[in-house]
Amino acid sequence: MNPFSGYLTELGHGLVTTVELTVVTTIAALLLGVVVATLRICPVPLLRTVGLVYVEVLQNLPLLALLVLFVFALPQLGITFPLFTSAAIVIAAYEGAYFAEAIRAGINTVGVGQAEAARAIGLTFSQSLRYVILPQAFRAVIQPMGNISIALLMNTSLAAAVGVVELTQTANNVNLVEAQPLLIFTGAGLAYMLLALLIGLVTGRLERRLAIVR
Amino acid sequence: MNDPQRLLFDEPGPRGRRRIRIATVLGVLAIAAGLAVAIHQFAAHGELAADRWRPFGTWPIWRYLLIALWATLRAAAVTTVLSAVLGLLLALGRLSRRRSLRLLAGAYVEIFRTVPVLLLIYVTLFALPAYGLNFSLFWKLVVPLVVANSAAFAEIFRAGIRALDRGQAEAGQAIGLRPAQVMRLVVLPQALVKLAPSLVSQLVGLLKDTSLGFVVSFTELLYSGQVLASYTHLLIQTYLVVAVLYLVVNASLSKFARVLQARNGRLFGRRRTPTAPPRPDDRALPTR
Amino acid sequence: MSILTKRLRPRRTVAIAAASVAVAMAAAGCGGGGSGTPGTPGGAGVPGLGGTGVVDQAVYDAAPVAADADIPAGSTMEKIRQRGKLLVGGSLDAPLLSQQDPVSGKVEGFDASLARLLAKYIIGRPEVETVTIGTQTREALLRARSVDTVFQTYTITPERATQIAFAGPYLTSGLAVAVKKENTTIHGVQDLAGRKVVVGTNTPAVTALPTAAPGSEQVAFATDPQAVQALLQGRGEAYVQDFTLLASNAKVNPGMKVVGQPFTTEPYGIGLNRDDAQFKEFVNNWLTKIQADGTWARVWQATLGTVVEGGAPTPPAIGSAQGS
Numbered sequence: 001m002n003p004f005s006g007y008l009t010e011l012g013h014g015l016v017t018t019v020e021l022t023v024v025t026t027i028a029a030l031l032l033g034v035v036v037a038t039l040r041i042c043p044v045p046l047l048r049t050v051g052l053v054y055v056e057v058l059q060n061l062p063l064l065a066l067l068v069l070f071v072f073a074l075p076q077l078g079i080t081f082p083l084f085t086s087a088a089i090v091i092a093a094y095e096g097a098y099f100a101e102a103i104r105a106g107i108n109t110v111g112v113g114q115a116e117a118a119r120a121i122g123l124t125f126s127q128s129l130r131y132v133i134l135p136q137a138f139r140a141v142i143q144p145m146g147n148i149s150i151a152l153l154m155n156t157s158l159a160a161a162v163g164v165v166e167l168t169q170t171a172n173n174v175n176l177v178e179a180q181p182l183l184i185f186t187g188a189g190l191a192y193m194l195l196a197l198l199i200g201l202v203t204g205r206l207e208r209r210l211a212i213v214r
Numbered sequence: 215m216n217d218p219q220r221l222l223f224d225e226p227g228p229r230g231r232r233r234i235r236i237a238t239v240l241g242v243l244a245i246a247a248g249l250a251v252a253i254h255q256f257a258a259h260g261e262l263a264a265d266r267w268r269p270f271g272t273w274p275i276w277r278y279l280l281i282a283l284w285a286t287l288r289a290a291a292v293t294t295v296l297s298a299v300l301g302l303l304l305a306l307g308r309l310s311r312r313r314s315l316r317l318l319a320g321a322y323v324e325i326f327r328t329v330p331v332l333l334l335i336y337v338t339l340f341a342l343p344a345y346g347l348n349f350s351l352f353w354k355l356v357v358p359l360v361v362a363n364s365a366a367f368a369e370i371f372r373a374g375i376r377a378l379d380r381g382q383a384e385a386g387q388a389i390g391l392r393p394a395q396v397m398r399l400v401v402l403p404q405a406l407v408k409l410a411p412s413l414v415s416q417l418v419g420l421l422k423d424t425s426l427g428f429v430v431s432f433t434e435l436l437y438s439g440q441v442l443a444s445y446t447h448l449l450i451q452t453y454l455v456v457a458v459l460y461l462v463v464n465a466s467l468s469k470f471a472r473v474l475q476a477r478n479g480r481l482f483g484r485r486r487t488p489t490a491p492p493r494p495d496d497r498a499l500p501t502r
Numbered sequence: 503m504s505i506l507t508k509r510l511r512p513r514r515t516v517a518i519a520a521a522s523v524a525v526a527m528a529a530a531g532c533g534g535g536g537s538g539t540p541g542t543p544g545g546a547g548v549p550g551l552g553g554t555g556v557v558d559q560a561v562y563d564a565a566p567v568a569a570d571a572d573i574p575a576g577s578t579m580e581k582i583r584q585r586g587k588l589l590v591g592g593s594l595d596a597p598l599l600s601q602q603d604p605v606s607g608k609v610e611g612f613d614a615s616l617a618r619l620l621a622k623y624i625i626g627r628p629e630v631e632t633v634t635i636g637t638q639t640r641e642a643l644l645r646a647r648s649v650d651t652v653f654q655t656y657t658i659t660p661e662r663a664t665q666i667a668f669a670g671p672y673l674t675s676g677l678a679v680a681v682k683k684e685n686t687t688i689h690g691v692q693d694l695a696g697r698k699v700v701v702g703t704n705t706p707a708v709t710a711l712p713t714a715a716p717g718s719e720q721v722a723f724a725t726d727p728q729a730v731q732a733l734l735q736g737r738g739e740a741y742v743q744d745f746t747l748l749a750s751n752a753k754v755n756p757g758m759k760v761v762g763q764p765f766t767t768e769p770y771g772i773g774l775n776r777d778d779a780q781f782k783e784f785v786n787n788w789l790t791k792i793q794a795d796g797t798w799a800r801v802w803q804a805t806l807g808t809v810v811e812g813g814a815p816t817p818p819a820i821g822s823a824q825g826s
Contacts, residue, residue, distance in 0.1 A: 043226060043230070043234055044234050044237040044238055044241065045234075045238070046237070046238045046241045046242065047237065047238075047241055050241065050245070056465060056468070057461060059418070059464075059468070060418065060422075060460065060461050060464035060465050060468060061422070061457055061460050061461060061464070062421075062422035062423075062424075062425035062436065062460055063422070063425075064425045064426060064428055064436060065425055065436050065439075065453070065456060065457055065460060066457075068428075068436065068439075068440070068453060069453045069454070069457060072449055072453070072728060072731045072732075073449040073450045073452075073453045073454070074450075075731070075734075075735040076259060076261060076449050076450045077255040077256060077258075077259050077261065077450065078255060078258070078259055079255070080735050080736070083721070083737065150327075150328060154328070154329070154330040154331070155330075157330035157331075157332040157333060158330075158332060160332065161332070161428065161429060161724055162723075162728075163721050163722060163723050163728075163732065163737065165721075165722070168330060168332055168333055168336070169703075169722065171333070171336070172336060172703065172704070173708065173722070175336075175340060176704055176708055176709065177709060181336070181337065181340035181341035182337070182341040185333055185336055185337045185340070185341060188333055189325075189329045189333055192328060192329055192330060192333065193325065193328045193329060196327075196328035197328070272605075274604070274605040274606075275604060275605070278604040278605070278607070339636065343641070343642030343645070343646075350633075350648055351633065351634065351635070428724075429636075429724060430636060431594075431634040431635065431636045432634070433594070433634055437634075438604075440595065440725060440727060440728075441594045441595050441602055441604065442604045443727065444595040444597070444601070444725075444726075444727035445595075445601060445602065445603065445604055446604070447754070447755075449731070
């Protein structure tokens with residue numbers, strides 16, 4: 001009667017794939033976000049434009065369109081990656097734009113005096129960014145970045161549309177055999193909610209420990 | 215907007231200017247190299263051949279794509295109206311003085327903020343028909359989108375209403391308005407004007423969500439792109455054109471949001487505070 | 503007041519611009535003409551199928567029309583006749599079965615042509631409106647009467663027959679195996695055990711493969727064109743799908759070929775609402791008629807006949823499948 005019991009291994013694999021995809025992608029997107037945010041505020045006008053164009057393009061295209069383009073169209077040019085890697089690259093590139101904007105918003109919150117002080121003691125652009133601005137900027141936007149991570153988690157479900165067998169796809173497959181859609185999809189939904197809750201708890205903790213009270 | 219960025223570096227001196235020039239030249243070279251590799255890959259696989267692009271210069275193909283874009287916009291418009299109304303009700307519910315309403319609205323928002331839209335689509339596709347709830351393709355796409363986006367809209371509205379100066383509501387009460395009247399006549403009109411940019415930004419996310427029509431085979435832009443690609447076998451070209459269409463529409467919407475933001479800046483004056491500019495969408499999901 | 507109106511101006515211009523774009527697109531939408539209206543003739547420099555799978559107009563012209571006596575007042579047939587078009591659930595991306603020509607907007611192929619012939623039988627003109635449906639939404643759409651019929655390589659099964667009714671079967675096919683052209687190791691489903699196999703999400707292959715090819719690993723894609731691309735890109739060694747669909751794909755994609763014979767038997771039926779025995783009988787009578795007068799064979803020749811060897815097969819006997 002219980003449609004889960006016979007499929008625990010499959011559902012477990014799906015869950016693990018979703019978690020893997022989320023973790024790998026979050027790290028990659030975060031690094032990318034720092035790079036793009038730096039580009040957007042650096043002294044070189046050309047690089048600022050590059051950062052701006054990156055954010056504009058990636059934020060204004062549907063993730064699904066990017067996935068389809070990358071997985072089905074790019075191989076026409078002889079560029080083929082495994083499905084999981086493809087999904088990870090695309091989602092990281094997409095969410096990287098959002099992390100970049102969050103980090104930039106964080107940089108904007110850092111007091112004017114901080115940047116002036118950094119310059120006054122002779123720090124270069126990259127030094128003041130690394131030692132003064134970014135550490136403070138990150139602390140200001142822990143909550144928004146947590147939200148982006150949650151959005152990223154939910155977006156990993158789109159990898160199902162390009163053949164990655166993660167949690168949503170597994171649920172779909174199990175449902176095809178068991179025909180118990182409400183039960184199975186509610187179960188999968190609960191799993192996503194728990195994962196999101198976990199991210200929320202971690203960011204909440206980080207925020208309490210690191211946030212700067214002004 | 216530029217001020218904080220300017221502060222990170224001095225007006226460059228001779229050495230700094232030289233470095234910027236070097237970095238610019240290197241950047242141009244890198245971009246040129248990237249373009250060259252891309253063009254080479256296209257050419258090496260014959261994707262640059264004129265007859266692989268010619269169809270996209272013909273009216274019938276464009277008419278097909280524009281009809282698809284029209285379907286995308288229609289789905290986005292209906293989703294917007296419904297989720298905005300539902301979102302507003304949910305936000306009012308969360309701010310209500312009745313505990314049960316607060317809990318109910320809160321639970322709804324928290325649940326549907328953290329469940330993937332794709333999963334909701336599967337539920338409308340596979341689960342609901344078994345209970346006699348069976349929609350046309352259009353609604354099979356729109357209903358899950360409304361469920362998810364109304365939660366996001368509710369968070370935007372709630373943040374906006376709470377961000378409004380308390381004095382406004384108190385002044386309303388002082389002149390003898392009932393709570394509902396205060397909300398309707400004093401708080402909401404102001405909150406909505408201030409929220410306009412965030413709401414338009416949310417529209418971009420929502421419009422992107424309609425690409426999930428791909429999954430329910432509703433003939434919006436992305437799905438039509440696939441039908442077109444399967445007919446013409448021009449995958450790269452079709453999906454690139456589809457991407458450009460999305461980009462044009464969404465970039466216009468984003469631009470519109472910035473225009474509204476700038477106008478609000480002028481309307482309400484720029485408060486110079488060390489904290490972040492009010493970002494009511496911080497708690498709303500920025501992407502989907 | 504004046505301040506406000508002044509401030510609002512930019513928004514108004516944007517709104518007007520947006521409105522005019524919308525109007526332009528609505529105009530394009532109308533010009534597109536939904537169902538059946540022949541647009542610009544096909545071709546127009548579009549590579550691809552460009553014309554194959556199109557049944558001659560003469561076949562439609564010669565096709566039978568039901569006598570008025572067969573369409574009693576209050577019946578589903580009468581409603582369809584009054585509406586002036588048949589609502590058909592089907593695909594837009596199945597070559598030679600039901601594929602839309604983006605240029606003309608017409609849907610062509612074996613399933614699409616039969617649907618049009620049924621429309622002609624009821625209405626007198628081959629007017630159909632194709633509603634795109636996914637493979638898992640068909641029963642629901644029929645039960646809700648969102649569509650009159652489903653023509654979509656729809657396998658008749660006893661389980662499905664508890665929810666809907668099937669007219670036919672009108673064609674027998676089965677799951678088969680396709681591989682890349684250069685593959686010489688896979689000759690049929692028996693060689694798939696333990697291999698990576700591309701399938702369509704929610705297709706019979708998902709449930710048939712574990713028994714037919716034990717230990718095979720499935721890579722599922724939502725649509726047939728995606729699955730074909732996946733096979734050609736080497737994301738799986740084989741693609742298991744309906745034989746007619748694979749044969750059609752192989753025709754337009756020189757990079758792939760069908761190997762072996764179908765390893766299951768799938769009788770395809772026309773999906774109908776369950777509580778409408780009158781309509782089912784009517785559709786079955788029509789099927790018998792077009793099979794007897796050779797129309798069925800002519801449609802098959804013009805579509806699937808272009809990729810399947812040998813002449814038109816003998817159509818399956820009406821009601822021969824369990825559940826029909």
